[in-house]
Amino acid sequence: MPNSNIISSRIVLNLLVLIEEHLISMQRDPHSPEFDSWKSEVDYLWKKIFENISLMEDKNQExxxxxxxPTWMDYITHYQQP
Structure with a gap:
């Protein structure tokens, strides 16, 4: 695996941890005043994850x-607006 794939994979994993932490907070307190800012940040983090994945070779993308x-499916099931 080239270094760029290793770095992108690490970035994806680190961003995923941040997303999971935010989702826990969002689930714990859906009426929090911070909910909208958490959701905006999660949307931004997902964007960054997909940008990094798009830079990888096919095998690493898969x-x-x-x-x-699992986290993506949970997110789009519960938090994406139609």
Whole structure:
């Protein structure tokens, strides 16, 4: 795996941890005044994750997409507006 893929994979994993922390807060207190800012930040973090994945080779893209899939599915099921 080239260094760029390793770095992008680490970035994806680190951003995923941040997203998971935010989702816990959002689930714990959906009426919090911070909810909208948490959601905006999570949206931004998802954007960064997908940008990093798009820079990877196909094999690494697939691997990282599988890693983020459970959290992504949870997010779009509960927090994406139609």
């Amino acid at each position: 691997k990282n997409l599988e890693i983020i899939k």
